Amino acid sequence: MVSGVPLRQILQAKSSQISERMYELNLVRVIKGTAVTLVAMALTSCNSAPKDGAEAQTRPRGAERNQAIAVDVAIAATAPLETVREYTGTTQPVREVAIRAQAEGQLQQLNVDVGDRVKQGQVLAQIDDAILSAQTAEAQAELASRRTEIVQLEAQVSDAKTQVAQNRYQLQQAQSDAARYASLAKSGAVSKQQAEQFRTQANTAAQVLQSAQAKVRAQQQAIIVARSRIAAQQAVVAQQQRRRGYAVVAAPISGAVLTRSTERGNLVQVGNELLRLGDFSQAKVNVQVSELDLAKVRLNGTANIKLDAFPKEQFRGTVTRISPAANPTSRLIPVEITIPNPTGKVGSGLLARATFTQTTLDRVVIPLSALQDDRANTKSPQPNPNSSQRAPTPSTPRTNGTLFVITRQGEQTKVTPRTVTLGQQIDGKVQILSGLNPGERFVSRASRPLKDGQPVRLSILSAK
The missing domain is CATH 2.40.420.20 (conserved putative lor/sdh protein from methanococcus maripaludis s2 fold)
Incomplete structure (x- = not known):
């Protein structure tokens, strides 16, 4: 303690006096700096004003007009100059064929899988043909029986024709005898009763000849019927042979296998789908074209195709089909574009972007x-209220x-x-x-x- 006052209170009082003195010194320093800055700015503006005025007075009129403009x-x-719209579609094979079973039986072989390339006529599958073979043999046996029948009928016709010839000869003899006895009866050489007997024999020979001729005609008609039955049976045999041929499934076109719907060993019915083939010698793209671009699209016209799968290549296609009917809701017209694909690298399901070109005068x-x-x-002219003409709009x-x-x-x-x-x-x-x-x-x-x-x-x- 100092004179009864604690030392701590004395130190706090001295510290407060020092802080107030430093604040006053800083405030004075800031005021002096601001004053110096304002004086410098005033001197600068005073010195530059006469100079700008002199330059303005000495600058010649028209210098700004003759100055070169960048x-x-x-x-x-x-x-x-045309607006090109881009339409998107999906690539598809130019032809797509579903291979279906045309015979019933167990699938013994299925030689291809998805993605395989096949040639036209190549064997793709084999169906068990045991039942078909038996049916074909039965039809062929029936055909042979009918052919034997017609041989027998033809022999009977031949015999009947021989009999007709004999009966005709007998008729001629009887008619000759009847004429001779009739002449003798007139002269009284023979009795009338004998002449009548020979005339009766001639009439009987004529009836026998007619009966033999009718028999020949009946047998000939039987031969015609037998031949028609043979023709029908031949058709049955051909049908059975064809059905038996359906057991061997061959490719109708060259292409690639798109889908495989069954497996070896399954029982297939007529109409069951086995495979699906796609012809990729060409590819087609179906797009929906706006009616605003319909004038640019013409049959056999050209279209530019870009595929995301081949970004560095551009394909030129041909418009092969334009639908005559537009969608009544969207007003879009289905258009088919065909592009060449000699190497077959363009597959199915690729995203395609199509634009149509039109020959215009550049x-x-x-x-x-x-x-x-x-x-x-x-200046825009003031509208005349009495004039019937309207001022053109900015559009x-x-x-x-x-x-x-x-x-x-x-x-x-x-x-x-x-x-x-x-x-x-x-x-x-x-x-x-x-x-x-x-x-x-x-x-x-x-x-x-x-x-x-x-x-x-x-x-x-x-x-x-």
């Missing part, structure tokens, strides 16, 4: 930004415009305005129908509005 220059070139195409906006430099397509072409006078590059006729306008580009020829250089963009004869300097982005 511009981007492009070279006019012809190009197509014209000079420039960006719309290159046109001088004449409407911005002209009305322009038919004429002005752009600046590059000219050279001495060592200085200048620009000259050119009036051009405008065509179609799509995606910020416009066709030039007349007024600008291919190869001419024009200003595509300028840093400031241009005037006739304005000196310009080409930017580094300008075309050379």
